[in-house]
Amino acid sequence: xxxxxxxxxxxxxxxxxxxxxxxxxxxxxxxxxxxxxxxxxxxxxxxxxxxxxxxxxxxxxxxxxxxxxxxxxxxxxxxxxxxxxxxxxxxxxxxxxxxxxxxxxxxxxxxxxxxxxxxxxxxxxxxxxxxxxxxxxxxxxxxxxxxxxxxxxxxxxxxxxxxxxxxxxxxxxxxxxxxxxxxxxxxxxxxxxxxxxxxxxx
Amino acid sequence: xxxxxxxxxxxxxxxxxxxxxxxxxxxxxxxxxxxxxxxxxxxxxxxxxxxxxxxxxxxxxxxxxxxxxxxxxxxxxxxxxxxxxxxxxxxxxxxxxxxxxxxxxxxxxxxxxxxxxxxxxxxxxxxxxxxxxxxxxxxxxxxxxxxxxxxxxxxxxx
Numbered sequence: 571x572x573x574x575x576x577x578x579x580x581x582x583x584x585x586x587x588x589x590x591x592x593x594x595x596x597x598x599x600x601x602x603x604x605x606x607x608x609x610x611x612x613x614x615x616x617x618x619x620x621x622x623x624x625x626x627x628x629x630x631x632x633x634x635x636x637x638x639x640x641x642x643x644x645x646x647x648x649x650x651x652x653x654x655x656x657x658x659x660x661x662x663x664x665x666x667x668x669x670x671x672x673x674x675x676x677x678x679x680x681x682x683x684x685x686x687x688x689x690x691x692x693x694x695x696x697x698x699x700x701x702x703x704x705x706x707x708x709x710x711x712x713x714x715x716x717x718x719x720x721x722x723x724x725x726x727x728x729x730x731x732x733x734x735x736x737x738x739x740x741x742x743x744x745x746x747x748x749x750x751x752x753x754x755x756x757x758x759x760x761x762x763x764x765x766x767x768x769x770x771x772x
Numbered sequence: 773x774x775x776x777x778x779x780x781x782x783x784x785x786x787x788x789x790x791x792x793x794x795x796x797x798x799x800x801x802x803x804x805x806x807x808x809x810x811x812x813x814x815x816x817x818x819x820x821x822x823x824x825x826x827x828x829x830x831x832x833x834x835x836x837x838x839x840x841x842x843x844x845x846x847x848x849x850x851x852x853x854x855x856x857x858x859x860x861x862x863x864x865x866x867x868x869x870x871x872x873x874x875x876x877x878x879x880x881x882x883x884x885x886x887x888x889x890x891x892x893x894x895x896x897x898x899x900x901x902x903x904x905x906x907x908x909x910x911x912x913x914x915x916x917x918x919x920x921x922x923x924x925x926x927x928x929x930x
Binding site (some may be wrong): 573574575577578579581582585586588589590591594595597598601602603607608610612642645646648649650653654655656657660 | 774775776777779780782786787790791793794795806807810814815817818860874875889892893896921924925928
């Protein structure tokens with residue numbers, strides 16, 4: 571091997587560990603946000619229900635996903651539906667992370683961070699907005715939520731709307747149960763619904 | 773156009789882009805160039821019409837920033853004549869070599885050869901992708917890499 575090729579190869583292998591430092595990436599996030607280029611920020615947040623993927627736009631919290639939903643899938647959907655300018659920027663999600671911590675500790679009864687409803691539309695959005703009005707520790711039936719969304723007879727559609735909730739926990743679809751006391755379904759698994767209802771009864 | 777989340781590009785190619793910049797502009801300026809390149813990329817990203825080769829696309833932006841940085845530095849001392857007639861040891865301003873004197877020598881190459889060598893060896897692009905990043909034909913990309921390496925060999929010869 572010629573001297574120069576060897577030198578190049580060695581020099582390149584000396585670089586292969588390198589990459590942008592965490593500090594450089596944080597500075598990039600800050601600058602991108604300042605220039606209006608950070609359309610979507612996300613982070614993974616630990617919770618008693620497992621690591622949650624939390625996603626926000628400039629308008630507010632737009633998506634919260636349980637760990638069963640692969641991160642790639644969550645972000646790919648958002649890139650398509652909202653904007654491909656998606657960056658991991660945990661520092662931008664600190665306020666909602668703090669609220670989630672307090673909620674899971676039983677110290678927060680109402681989320682104050684703004685919500686971005688972009689991922690919802692039509693009747694489903696009205697169902698979710700109605701759900702967002704159910705107070706901490708209370709429950710409503712699917713029928714009541716359908717009525718409060720303006721279509722008392724659309725009980726099944728209301729159930730589908732709740733199943734499509736892009737913001738579980740924060741938009742409390744766990745507070746919607748069957749007439750007669752059955753729990754009904756839950757996208758994140760029925761154990762999580764039980765956990766959240768028990769948490770709010772404490 | 774279905775574009776992947778920008779973070780995916782950073783995860784997959786950010787390391788190569790940063791290494792390319794460390795080699796081509798030096799560790800001292802690499803972080804700034806990296807930020808500039810990413811900001812430019814973010815700005816252009818939603819309008820991108822062809823997502824076939826995002827690594828080459830990112831490196832194309834990064835190499836423009838590297839050229840800007842190199843020119844800005846070269847403006848400090850006397851302008852350097854266009855390269856063919858320049859012999860070994862010509863200077864283009866102080867560049868800290870990051871412990872790898874080889875990068876300092878590659879930085880002395882004419883612009884096209886320099887970028888082609890860095891893109892090929894450090895960013896590990898195929899000749900087709902070097903061509904994409906430099907907006908030239910694959911033949912020209914190959915020629916620039918080979919001529920750059922040939923010149924380095926000649927300069928090294930005792």
